[in-house]
Amino acid sequence: MAVRSRIKTLKIDGRDVSGHEDESILDIARENNIYIPTLCQLDGLSIVGACRLCLVEVQGWRKLVPACATYIEEGMEVFTNTERLQNYRRMILELLFSEGNHICAICVSNGNCELQDLAQKLGMDHVRFPNLQPVRTVDMTHERFVVDRNRCVLCARCVRVCDEIEGAHTWDIKGRGVDARVIPDLDIDWGDSPTCTSCGKCVNVCPTGALVVKGQPSGEMIKRQEFLVYLSEIREARNG
Amino acid sequence: MMTYEELQELAASEVEKQEQHDYCVRVCLAAGCLSLYNDEIKNALEIAVEDRGLGDKVAIKGVGCMGLCAAGPLVSVEPDGVLYERVSVDDAPAIIDALGKDPVEHIHCPLDIPFFERQQKIVLENSGVVDPESIEDYLTRQGYEALMIALTEMSSAEVIDEVVRSGLRGRGGGGYPTGLKWQTVAKAMGDTKYVICNGDEGDPGAFMDRSVLESDPHRIVEGMVIAAYAVGAQKGYIYVRAEYPLAIERLKLALRQARRHGVLGDNILGTGFNFNIEIRLGAGAYVCGEETALMASIEGNRGNPRPRPPYPADHGLWGDSTLINNVETFANIAPIVRNGGDWYASIGTEGSKGTKVFALAGQIQNTGLIEVPMGITLREIVEEIGGGTPGEKAFKAVQTGGPTGGCIPKEYLDVPVDFDSLVELGSIMGSGGMIVMDETSSMLGVARYFMEFCMTESCGKCIPCRVGTAQMFRLLDKITKGQGTMTDLELLEELCDLTKYASLCGLGQSAPNPVLSTLRYFRHEYLEQIIDAPEPVA
CATH class of the missing domain: 3.10.20.740 (Ubiquitin-like (UB roll))
Structure with a gap:
């Protein structure tokens, strides 16, 4: 019942x-x-x-x-x-765009990016803040996937899906504030991760071009997220 | 396991032991005086006593903070009622020779000055008096009496009622009514409940909790056990930052002694009540002072805050109902239970009862730790107790509430200090840090400094705080360097607004306070630095 x-x-x-x-x-x-x-x-x-x-x-x-x-x-x-909320939302997006490399023209996720969609939808057409130009790394050591931390918005979807759905907890966050970044295991190369199952869930839930499939051309970087609801429901049912 | 009668016997024999000595020389062994080698002075005093064959007559006792840290190392003599300041090892023989006679002139510190006379000590009543490493000494000062009263004569509802009547508000900064919090946790569902003591004091220039933990650790243990009884908790944690090694050492000792003497652990004082406490060390993240981040840290996770509600009382540590209070809040509990809530409520102002401990720092004569009744004016604190700014320099502002507080200028020095009045002035009570600045201080520099602090201490979880503080810091830096424009100033104000209202936790929500308060009172200092600022109106 x-x-x-x-x-x-x-x-x-x-x-x-x-x-x-x-x-x-x-x-x-x-x-x-x-x-x-x-x-x-x-x-x-x-x-x-x-x-x-x-x-x-x-x-x-x-x-x-x-x-x-x-x-x-x-x-x-x-x-x-409300107008106030619209302003806040645009400013939050401006801050995100100022934080990393979110230059759509050179991004493989151009056209398939939630951040880009949000900016268009909420009318954020320019950024008033200087780019913080953080020193962030790209890790291409994984056989099939790439993590480009310059395009990461730290939403932690990858961390959660890996922990809550896949059960591997390969991803986590290291560092504080603007220095925070996603890392596999204890900050090793992704390709060396003994816990990563290469399931690709993190790539599919990533809203931007931070986690992408290697060799897939721009325009085809379509993320599939429908699996998530089914998997989480099955998990819940099994755990009672 | 000991009964309360046995504890009282222990206290009586300790009093007897202490009374065998004609004199007690107290040496401050809290962090400030210890860093000035007061432990060596204690050794020298012991040798001087030994040399004179006065071992039976004079006791040398290591105690906690005496408050006037600026004049350390400090040594006091009872029953003479003499305080010595800036003591050196060479003074030890003279101090012993002067027992019962005129005090040693060149190191004599008068006690009839406002610094001592204007204070009212509840939280610090044992600081500088008891040996923090001795439970016997704590027992002689009515130690664990309140616990006994609570456990044997009062129901848990009655204990909570006294705390409610006392009007005590959380001393960690938020000022949430303590009694209400206890009531909420007591009412919460579930068999497992926790009590947490937040000792993750991280504000620059603040050392209230540190001092209490170093000077009177049993007070915290007693407060926590009473709280646990009141709300029905079985397990407690004291979360202390690892940067406080002395506080940790003394807490560990206090917990061991408390367990051995039956005031902590299973079947406390034979009443059948069980409660245990563990220490958890903070690894240096400021945000872990935020309660949800602190609990995540205790659970072994990354110390990130989470949205509230649910509040810890409803969904706390490992999902169970949790009472979380600050060190100073717990330090107030034993006196409230012992003397009644009405007694406590008779001190202070309408909305803020009792006393508050402040750490006086910055450009002020009497740097140190003070405890004053709520409602005292800032002027009394700064000019009388603090002795004003040193030298000829004029007072400019006092910063309260740490990195998320604000600067209050001299026009408002006569405002009575309580939770609500400080918020009205654009600052906060915070945990009790008070940094005094004279005319040479740049308010823009202060704002920039605190913004840098918040930027580096932001956990990075929410965007307004993570990127907002970084952009605000850059704008402040630019303006400080004389490169800012009016557009930059407008952007700064917009960012302050966003970060204040859109951030996830208290750190982000109050990070703009230093900027907002300096803009409110010292806007001209910003404009002076801005290249296209309009000419000031004559």
């Missing part, structure tokens, strides 16, 4: 909507075709609330809250697309 969960009613952008108490604002917004931009969130992976793109305003709440990590409450009034 299904676990009982209470139904809550609320308003999102003036529309009356409802959902279960264990659903997030993002879940309910999507169910009702209300668009809230996301980057670190991916169905099938745990929620981290890191990218802050899905921040929304709730009437009477002092703080902005991430739609992905906030459960719905009875009577709450959510605003997902």
Whole structure:
């Protein structure tokens, strides 16, 4: 028998909507075709609330809250697309673009990139901040895949999929702040990783050109993410 | 296992032992004085006593922080009530010879100065008095009496009620009502609960928790056991940064002694209550002072914060309900239980009760550790207790709340210090760091310094804090070098707004505070550095 969960009613952008108490604002917004931009969130992976793109305003709440990590409450009034939020989202994207090499014209993921899509959709057409030009590395030692840390947005999807779905926990993050970067195992060459199963899940969940398939030409770097929801559901079912 | 009666006997025999000595010479062995080789002075004093055959009459005791760190090494003499400052090894014989007579002139530090007279000690009442390495000495100062009262005479609800009545607010910086937090954890579901003591003090210039841990570690143990009883926890952790080796050493010793004397572990004081404490060391990340990051670190994971809610009371360590309080908060618990919540609530202001420990640092005469009642004015702290700025230089601003606090200029020195008034001024109480700056300090430089700190200490998880602090630092650096434009200043203000409202945890949310507060009070200093700034209006 299904676990009982209470139904809550609320308003999102003036529309009356409802959902279960264990659903997030993002879940309910999507169910009702209300668009809230996301980057670190991916169905099938745990929620981290890191990218802050899905921040929304709730009437009477002092703080902005991430739609992905906030459960719905009875009577709450959510605003997902105020001018303030639009400004914040554009600025967050500007910061991301200023942080690494996000020059689309020379990227293999050009045309198949979630960061690029977000910039277009949210109207971020220029970056007001100087590029931080961090010294980051490219690792091509893996037989089939490449990690280009210059194009990484540190969403940690690869870390989560490897740990939560594949169960290998090859990826993790090393360093702090702008020096943070994804590393295989204890910061060894990816090709030498004894834990990597070469399953390619990390590549498929990567929103940008940071994790790509070797030799695949630009324009064909299409990521497949449909597998994720099935796999995570199977995992959950097996773990009871 | 010892019973409380046995502990009291132990305390009585310790008092008797101490009373056999006519004099007690206390030598500060906290980090500040120890770095000035006060341990060698203690040796010299012991030799001087030995040489004079006064071993039966004079006890030499290592104690914790006496507060006036600027005048260290410090030595005090009881019952003469004499304090010696800037003591050297050569002074040892003279100090012993002067026992019961006129104090040694050139190192005599008067006690009738505002630094001592204006303080009110609750948290620090044992600091500089008890030997932090002796549970017997702690017992002579009503040690573990509050624990006994709580365990045998009070229900857990009554303990919480006293804490609620006391009005105590969390001393780690947030100022969340402690009693309310305890109530929430007590109400939480689940059989397993944890109590965590946050000793990951990382603000530059702050050494309150360090001093408490080094000077009176049993106070923290007692506070935590009482808390565990009140909320129904079985296991506790003290999270201390590894940069505090002396505090760790004394804590470890205190935990061992506490276990041996039956005030920690299984069947505490024969009441059937079980609670144990483990120490966990921080590896040097500032963000691990943030409670969710701290818990991740205890679990053995990367010390990254996570969104709240769920709060630790609901979903804490390993998913169980967890009470997490700061060192100074726990240090207030035993006196509150012993004297009652109403007694504590009679001290301080309407919204902020009790006392607060501050670490005075920067351009101030009396660098050191003070404890003052809430509601005292900044002027009293800076000018009277702190003795003002040294030399002829005029006071300019006082920075409270660490890297995520703000600078308060001289116009607001008469504002009473409490949680709410400091927030109104664009700063925060924080954990109690107070850095005084004179007219030679550049406010832009201060903002730049703290932004660099936040940038390097950002964990990198959320974008506004990770990249926002890095870009703000670059803009501040550019303006400091005289290369900034008005556009840069506007960008800086926009970034402050974004980082403040869009960051995931408290570190990012308050990282812009030093910039915002210096822009609020010292905007002209920014404009002076900006190349296309409009001419100031005459």
